[in-house]
Amino acid sequence: MNQTLIVQGLCKWFSTSAGRFDALSDVSFGVAAGEFVAIVGASGCGKSTLLRIIAGLEQPSSGEVLVDRRAIAGPGCDRAMVFQDYSLYPWLTVLENIRFSLRLGSRRRGANSAQVQNAAERSVLLMELMGLTRVRDAHPHELSGGMRQRVAIARALLSKPQFLLMDEPFGALDAQTREVMHDLILHIVALERPTIVFITHDVEEAVYLADRIIVMAPGPGRIDSVWPIALPPALERTQDLKRSPAFLETVHEILGRVRATSGLQSDLDALRRLTGHAVRAVTTIM
Amino acid sequence: MRSPVWTIRGSLTRKLYWSIAAASFCLWIVAWWAATALQLVDPLFLPGPGAVVRRFDLWLRDGGLLKDAGISIFRVTAGFLLSAAVALPLSLFIGAYRPVRAFFEPLLEFARYLPAVAFVPMVLLWTGIGESSKILVIWIGTFFQMVIMLSEDVGRVPMPQVEAARTLGASGREVVILVLLRSAMPAMFDTLRITLGWAWTYLVVAELVAANSGLGYAILKAQRFLQTDRIFVGIIVIGLIGLGTDQALRWVHRRLFPWAGVRS
Numbered sequence: 443m444n445q446t447l448i449v450q451g452l453c454k455w456f457s458t459s460a461g462r463f464d465a466l467s468d469v470s471f472g473v474a475a476g477e478f479v480a481i482v483g484a485s486g487c488g489k490s491t492l493l494r495i496i497a498g499l500e501q502p503s504s505g506e507v508l509v510d511r512r513a514i515a516g517p518g519c520d521r522a523m524v525f526q527d528y529s530l531y532p533w534l535t536v537l538e539n540i541r542f543s544l545r546l547g548s549r550r551r552g553a554n555s556a557q558v559q560n561a562a563e564r565s566v567l568l569m570e571l572m573g574l575t576r577v578r579d580a581h582p583h584e585l586s587g588g589m590r591q592r593v594a595i596a597r598a599l600l601s602k603p604q605f606l607l608m609d610e611p612f613g614a615l616d617a618q619t620r621e622v623m624h625d626l627i628l629h630i631v632a633l634e635r636p637t638i639v640f641i642t643h644d645v646e647e648a649v650y651l652a653d654r655i656i657v658m659a660p661g662p663g664r665i666d667s668v669w670p671i672a673l674p675p676a677l678e679r680t681q682d683l684k685r686s687p688a689f690l691e692t693v694h695e696i697l698g699r700v701r702a703t704s705g706l707q708s709d710l711d712a713l714r715r716l717t718g719h720a721v722r723a724v725t726t727i728m
Numbered sequence: 729m730r731s732p733v734w735t736i737r738g739s740l741t742r743k744l745y746w747s748i749a750a751a752s753f754c755l756w757i758v759a760w761w762a763a764t765a766l767q768l769v770d771p772l773f774l775p776g777p778g779a780v781v782r783r784f785d786l787w788l789r790d791g792g793l794l795k796d797a798g799i800s801i802f803r804v805t806a807g808f809l810l811s812a813a814v815a816l817p818l819s820l821f822i823g824a825y826r827p828v829r830a831f832f833e834p835l836l837e838f839a840r841y842l843p844a845v846a847f848v849p850m851v852l853l854w855t856g857i858g859e860s861s862k863i864l865v866i867w868i869g870t871f872f873q874m875v876i877m878l879s880e881d882v883g884r885v886p887m888p889q890v891e892a893a894r895t896l897g898a899s900g901r902e903v904v905i906l907v908l909l910r911s912a913m914p915a916m917f918d919t920l921r922i923t924l925g926w927a928w929t930y931l932v933v934a935e936l937v938a939a940n941s942g943l944g945y946a947i948l949k950a951q952r953f954l955q956t957d958r959i960f961v962g963i964i965v966i967g968l969i970g971l972g973t974d975q976a977l978r979w980v981h982r983r984l985f986p987w988a989g990v991r992s
Contacts, residue, residue, distance in 0.1 A: 519897030532987050533910055545906060548897040575770035581987045597896070607895075691776050 445472035445494070446637060447605060454491055454663075463660030465491045469505070471665065473511035473637055480640045480652035482696065484704030488663025489641045490609055496639060497523045497607050509604070514597065519548060522598035523607040527614050529594055530582040539580045539594045550577060561600060570598040572626070586617035592626070599634065606636045621681055624650055625631045628676040645697045650684060655696060659703035666703050668698055669726075741810065769813040775957040780788070792946070797965060800931055800942040807866025808927040812920055815874040822875070823882025823912070824904050833879075836872050844869035844930055848937045862934040862942075869930030874923045882917035884907050914981065914988035922979040928970055 454466040463646035466488040473479050481489045481653040492499045496507050505512045509520065511616055530539050546560055572592040582590055592613055598606060612620045624647065631651075633636070642648050648655050671692065673679055676706055683689055732738050741750075757777060763769055764776030771779065787793040793795045806836025821828045834904050849880050856860045943962050952957035 497891075497895050499894065517891075517894040519895070521895060523887040523892065523895040525892060527888065528886040529892040531889060531907070531911065533913075533985070542893070543896040545895065546893075546898050546902055549898065584988060597892075601896075664831070683832075 445479055446475045446510055447473040447639070448508040449492070449496065450506050452492065452495060453503045454488065454495065454500070455503050464496075467662035467664045469658075469663070469665055471668070472513040473639060475721060476635045478631060478638045478640065478651060478653045479658045480642060480648035481652070481656030481665075482642055482645055482648050482700060483666070484660055484700055485643070486663070487660040488660050491663065492658075493523075493607055493609050493639060493641050497521055497600075497606075498522070499523075500552075517618060519543065519601055520603055521605040522601070522603035523609065523663060524591070524594050524598050524611045526610045527587070527590070527601060530590055530597075532582050535581060536574050536581045536585070536593050538563065539593050540574075540600060542567060542597055543601055552602055560661075565596070565600055566598055571629070572596045586619070587615050589625065591615065594626075595630070599630065599636070602634070602636075604637060606638045608640045609636065610641055612647065613643070620644075620647070625679075625681075629678055632676040644697070645700060646684065646693050647669065647683060649689060649693050649696065650679065657696060657699045657703070663703065667699055730792035733853050742767045772956055775960055782874065783955075783959045784965075787958065787961060792960070796941060796946045796962075797969065800944065800966075801933065801969065803862045803942065804866060804924075804927045804931045806859075807863040808870060808920075808924055809873050810863065811867050811871040811927075812922070815871060815878055816916070819875050819878030819916075820882055820904060820909055822879035823885075824900075824908055832875070836876050840848070840876060842868075843873075843891070845933050848933065851934075852938055855979070857938045858904040861938055862931065864936035866927050866930045869933070870927050872924050873926065874919065876924070877919045878912075878916050881912045882885055884915065914985040917977075917981055917984070921974060921981070923976070924973065925970055928966055932966070934977045964978070 449469060449471050452466055452469040453464070456463045456465060469488075469492060471479075481492065483489050491500065495502050496514075497519065498507075498514050508514070516519075517556065523559070528581055534542065541562065544558065544565075549597065569578060572595065574589065574596065577585060577589065582593070595611070612623050615623065618656075628651065630636070639646070640651060646656075649671055652675075653671040655671060657666045658664065668690070673683065733740050733744070761777045762772075764771060765780075770925055775783075784793070811856070822832050823829075844865060848865060849869070851861050851864050855864055869894055889907050889911055890903055893903050899907065931942070932944035932947070936948050937944040940947040944959070947959050947962040950962065
């Protein structure tokens, strides 16, 4: 398979007062061009750290990230990132936020006026696609959380990045808004074919969107299992799909893996002791 | 049922806010007037509002008040602008780059505890008793606090704003100018507004020690002749100038940064 993004033997550790903490331990995988990979896992499994290393925002302790067989050195506009929140520029309007990258020297340099014109037109089209035309002159604080994330996605897509890295982009949104965003993402996948690495803690979301799911486990952060997902093409997926037995079965299985690796479970004995203690305490008082 | 204005962090209409503020001023003026009119205190210790207003009128008419206020405003503005001119770029670098922070921050934390007032004799030695001595005292009094507060404003810019710019291909310089500076600007403007108040404190210190003009000097001279009404006029004029500039700067802030809230 033609893999454009290769993560090779990635390790990341931090020194803490309690000794070395391994956030990532020997993580390796590849992503094919146009593929949608979702990474899920319990909190503390290092999935965000992994994405930040791919984005070039953090340095790995060892291992490397290859894009088209070349090791990355820091952030680059080939890998646009969408953050969970607070990444929009509050002093810019919706359209100005989407066009932010046009202010940067790295974009202007070597670009002729036709290309700049082209990008400006594309920003308007993206704004339409995202349903933001009505609020083009509004500032971020006037928008709902869902609208803000649409602006962030449009801004990331403006210069047709090779990769779209998304770090729990819908984590702060309510369930209804999230569903709308899912279909929006599927439309973008169908139309633009970007390669996407998507971090989420929502397994259902991952199954609905991704071609392949990587389950990560904590302590130390590592890949637990990889799940290919065979759903209909992006444009044919509908919300009804989420109720189909095959879909639910996949979600159930993956969720089981995530739960098994999380090391978290409710302690029934402790609960009994707590309840018993309360009963005894009440009896003593009486 | 308790009125919503009394719930913790409740809301108040603009009209009600200003009514209460005006009432507070009136209350203090009436209390002041009552205390002096009923001769509860010796007028030497607390001159009445009437005496102060008469003195204000007299001082204004002989042209001295405007001259004194003018030179004081000039000194505060000069000292403050010189502070800001150095503090703004420096704080941007401190907020942006960790090694710069490590180099300056502990030094500044030390320097801000140095009592500016105690520098007055040294300042006189260094610069003489000309205008530069007053300006330098104000500079010493405001600069260190200003840099620390401004660099914290820069440091509070949300990390995703910085990182989004980096992943969109911004260079380090572009992140500093297009994101850090732009994002921190409303907070920095507020910090400057607050430190401007401190500049007045140090102005009076400087003028009390070495000056032959200005509001602080006028207060000192009035002290020698026991003109307590003149002392009051000086103090109140400084207060009014401060209140006026503060409100003006708040207004400018709202006009410049409608997208940001005002820190109070």
